[in-house]
Amino acid sequence: MDRGLTGHYVASVAGGVNCKAFVPAPLPPRPELNISGKLQTRINQAMLALGRLDAISILLPDAQLFLYSYVRKEAVMSSQIEGTQSSLSDLMIYEMDGMPGVPMDDVQEVSCYVNALSLGMQRIDEGHPIAFRLLMELHQSLMTSGRGINKQPGAFRNNQVWIGGHRADEATFVPAPANELAHCWADLERFINDVPDATDPLIKAALAHVQFETIHPFLDGNGRLGRLLIPLILVSSGVLSQPLLYLSVFFKKHRQTYYDRLQQVRLTGDWESWLLFFVDAVADTASQAVATAQQLSEMRQQHREQLLTLGRIAPSAQQVLDVLFEHPIANINTLVQGSQLTPATVGKVMDRMAQADCALVRELTGQKRNRVFAYSAYIDILNQE
Numbered sequence: 424m425d426r427g428l429t430g431h432y433v434a435s436v437a438g439g440v441n442c443k444a445f446v447p448a449p450l451p452p453r454p455e456l457n458i459s460g461k462l463q464t465r466i467n468q469a470m471l472a473l474g475r476l477d478a479i480s481i482l483l484p485d486a487q488l489f490l491y492s493y494v495r496k497e498a499v500m501s502s503q504i505e506g507t508q509s510s511l512s513d514l515m516i517y518e519m520d521g522m523p524g525v526p527m528d529d530v531q532e533v534s535c536y537v538n539a540l541s542l543g544m545q546r547i548d549e550g551h552p553i554a555f556r557l558l559m560e561l562h563q564s565l566m567t568s569g570r571g572i573n574k575q576p577g578a579f580r581n582n583q584v585w586i587g588g589h590r591a592d593e594a595t596f597v598p599a600p601a602n603e604l605a606h607c608w609a610d611l612e613r614f615i616n617d618v619p620d621a622t623d624p625l626i627k628a629a630l631a632h633v634q635f636e637t638i639h640p641f642l643d644g645n646g647r648l649g650r651l652l653i654p655l656i657l658v659s660s661g662v663l664s665q666p667l668l669y670l671s672v673f674f675k676k677h678r679q680t681y682y683d684r685l686q687q688v689r690l691t692g693d694w695e696s697w698l699l700f701f702v703d704a705v706a707d708t709a710s711q712a713v714a715t716a717q718q719l720s721e722m723r724q725q726h727r728e729q730l731l732t733l734g735r736i737a738p739s740a741q742q743v744l745d746v747l748f749e750h751p752i753a754n755i756n757t758l759v760q761g762s763q764l765t766p767a768t769v770g771k772v773m774d775r776m777a778q779a780d781c782a783l784v785r786e787l788t789g790q791k792r793n794r795v796f797a798y799s800a801y802i803d804i805l806n807q808e
Contacts, residue, residue, distance in 0.1 A: 426454065426692025430637075435600045437583035437591035444583060444597045445689060447637045449610035450630050451622060452694050458626075462695055462702075469625060469702040472709035473662055479716045480665040490665055491749060493712065496805050497669030498536035501647050502529070504675050509533045511805060515752035516795065531568045536647055539564040543655045544666055553615050553652070553659055555608065561651065565644045574643035579604045584639065596686065598639035607638045615656060624660035628653045629701040633688050650674070667712055673704040718804050723748055726783055726800075733781070736772055739764055743772045747784070751798040751805075758796075 430447035437444075458466065480490070492511075499511050509529040514537075517530040539561050546557050563577030575581070580601055587595025599607055611634050613619075615627065622630070635649040654666035674681045677700075684697045723744070730740040739762070746761030747753060753761075758769045773796055776783045784796045 426452065426694075429689055429692045433600060433603070435583050435591075435597065437585050437597065440591045442583070442585065442591040442594070442597050444600045444603075445637070446599045446603050447607065447634060447689070450614040450634055451620075452630070452692065456626070456694055456698070458695075458698075462699055465699060465702045465706070466625065469705040469709070472706040472713075473625070473657070473668065475713050476667055476709040477663050477665075479713050480663070480667055490667065492751065492801070492805055493667060493669070493715070494537055494540055495533075497671055498533045498540070500669070500671035500675055501650050502533045502536055504671060504678070505532075505646055511802060512752055512797065515750070519750070519752065519754055519757060519795070535565050535567055536651070538567070539648075540651055540654075540666060543651065544658065547655060547659045553655060554612050558608070558648075562641055562644055562648060565648060565651075575641070579608075579640045580642045584642065586639070596689070598637060604638065604640045608640060611635065611638065624657055624662045625702065625705065626698070627660070628656040629698055630694065631656060632701075633685055633694075633697060636685060637689060668705065668709055669712075670704045670708050672711075673708050677704075715804060715807075719748075719801065722800055722804065729781070729783070730776075733775060736768075736775060739768050740772045740776065743769060743776070744783075747796075747798040748801065751801040752787075752795065753798075754793065754795050 429452065430445055432443040433446055435442055435444040495514055496511055499509055499514055502509060509532070513530050514533050517534060542564050543557070543561055546560065547553075551557050559577045566574055566576035583591070583597070583600050585591040585594035585597045591597055611631060614622065614634075615631050632649055632653055635652060636645060639645050641648070650669075650671055653670060654663065654668050657663045657668060658666050680700060684693075684700045687693045688697050726744060727741060730744060731737050733740050742762040742764060743758055746758050749761065750757050755766055755769055755773070758764075758773070759766050762769065764772075773784060773786075773794070775781060777786055777796070783798065783800070785799055787795045787797055
């Protein structure tokens, strides 16, 4: 539906150049969304996929172990959209106090995303609403190291920015000026918290994401924080019990369509086309997460059975496998702490698991000391898209 411009322009200055900045109208859209026909069918499909995903998080043995790695995968993908080169393996090596194969700033940025999401879940579990205080805490956590330190962590930007183009008057998009940010966020905060009227949580997450990206309230981290808000809204609304829905893989794969849909909302008010894209992202991502969880569960069972053939060290190997399922890249010290076995026993187990006839792990350093092992099949499943 073409509603026309979903906000208004105000005169502003950025980089010494006069420009027009866009201030979005408050949500919900006016006139009301046309949710019927094809859109309603696809919303129903997305909700079914979310239901299956939530069931997995409740029924899957050791769901927290899956969540541990899946959160890190999302952190990597969300940060890659912003230009980092860090991989899932780089992040896990960094968390183990090792040296990643990419610039330290890249992997620190990804690690901060993990911390911000964990903090958001903690605050929601404590009963905090998605409001200004939580937003500032999340941004502070997101920008606490790496390149973010000098980008005003935990504070709205105090100058005009623009997106695309080398000058503000030739930019693809110029978000609201700094003096409008508090007002814009206050409107969005009310909408997220169902004031004055409640909105279906899936629709709320979709609309709030666009609005946040349009407001663009921070100097840096807006994309990552905007994507992080989606699972937090769904968890706080009770749609999901764990933050297992991460859309960064889908958004990265369809990046140009994603940007086009955001811009069309601003210019023409075509929220329905954005919603079609968003609910397809939800259905596809949720279904992939369920399939991944099932693959990992089946793989773990197969590998446990395989380890039964290792004779006297089989019980110890089972304990080590449990640790590898939580830390797919690990050194001897991590495996000792997690399994409560001796370093000598863990070393023997890893040597045996790395042999060609077993081949469950591979050693990454090529050294005799300070060895690091990768549970390759696990990481391959997480990286398969």
